[in-house]
Amino acid sequence: xxxxxxxxxxxxxxFIAHAAGESRVSCASEHVARGLAYCEQLRDGxxxxxxxxxxxxxxxMLALKLDPRNSxxxxxxxCLYRDVFGYNEHAEEQFMLFFRLSDVSDGRRKKVQDKVLxxxxxxxxxxxxxxxxxxSRGAAPLSFDAANGLAQSLESSxxxxxxxxxxxxxxxxxxxxFGVLVKTGxxxxxxxxxxxxxxxxxxxxxTLPGSHAAVESLADALHKLKREDEAKAYRLYLxxxx
Numbered sequence: 001x002x003x004x005x006x007x008x009x010x011x012x013x014x015f016i017a018h019a020a021g022e023s024r025v026s027c028a029s030e031h032v033a034r035g036l037a038y039c040e041q042l043r044d045g046x047x048x049x050x051x052x053x054x055x056x057x058x059x060x061m062l063a064l065k066l067d068p069r070n071s072x073x074x075x076x077x078x079c080l081y082r083d084v085f086g087y088n089e090h091a092e093e094q095f096m097l098f099f100r101l102s103d104v105s106d107g108r109r110k111k112v113q114d115k116v117l118x119x120x121x122x123x124x125x126x127x128x129x130x131x132x133x134x135x136s137r138g139a140a141p142l143s144f145d146a147a148n149g150l151a152q153s154l155e156s157s158x159x160x161x162x163x164x165x166x167x168x169x170x171x172x173x174x175x176x177x178f179g180v181l182v183k184t185g186x187x188x189x190x191x192x193x194x195x196x197x198x199x200x201x202x203x204x205x206x207t208l209p210g211s212h213a214a215v216e217s218l219a220d221a222l223h224k225l226k227r228e229d230e231a232k233a234y235r236l237y238l239x240x241x242x
Contacts, residue, residue: 028067035059035076042084053084054230058237061209065241071102075112081206082120088127089175090206092120127172142166144173148180160191171200178207178214185217194224210241 038056042049057080063073078094081087095112102109142150147170154163167184174180181204188197201218208214215238222231 024066025070028063028070028073031059031063031066032070032072032076035063035073039076039080048229050227051229051233053080054233056080057085058233062237062240065210069101071098071106074098074101075108078116082116085202085206087175087203087206088120088124090203092117092124093176095120142169142173144170144177147173155187160187164188164191164193164196168196168200171203175203176207178204178211181207182213182217185221189217189221189224194221197221198225198227212238212242215241 035056035058038052038059042052042056057077060073060077060080063070064077067073074094075098078091078098081094082091095116099109099112099117147166151163151166151170154160154166164184164187167180167187170180171177171184181200185197185200185204188194188200198218198221201214201221204214205211205218215234219231219234219238222228222234
């Protein structure tokens with residue numbers, strides 16, 4: 001009797017878990033649909049294009065929070081990062097995840113593999129060659145460790161503006177270095193450069209979409225720039241992921 005009760009309870013738990021999983025996938029699909037609608041408005045242009053890009057981005061990130069295997073959200077986020085935000089390294093990451101998770105019948109897989117990813121990697125390589133900053137010998141571009149170390153040294157000696165220059169170089173050398181991105185954004189705010197801070201915090205969010213600190217800091221920087229609608233959108237996103 002007891003065994004039958006236990007089995008029954010387990011069956012109910014499995015059913016509830018399955019239903020919850022289906023609900024999350026369904027909600028994720030709704031977020032993707034809203035994101036695509038914003039992308040349509042973005043393509044129409046106009047003064048609200050920046051806001052539409054932000055809203056689309058948020059919808060795709062929310063979809064992935066609910067369903068981390070949603071290949072469509074990865075594809076669309078990759079397109080946004082490549083075509084609108086200019087975050088090539090983050091776009092590459094999204095397209096790679098799309099390729100790994102999408103169904104083999106999806107016709108976009110071949111295009112992503114044969115064209116999209118090679119073109120992105122070419123752009124990334126060219127960007128690395130064009131990096132500013134020369135080492136102490138006056139020859140080679142700075143390494144990430146050298147740029148970051150120099151930035152820290154300059155900041156500790158009170159030379160914030162110079163430090164920011166080298167933090168930004170470090171960010172370009174390692175675009176997924178979340179800690180350095182946040183540090184760079186914080187220093188940019190202290191230096192009265194909210195435009196730089198907003199860009200860096202936005203890249204930090206692309207690196208770690210669930211970071212409350214990145215979202216809050218990005219919203220604060222956008223508020224300083226009087227981009228209130230975008231700031232509000234990110235604050236609503238923050239309330240969704242808390």
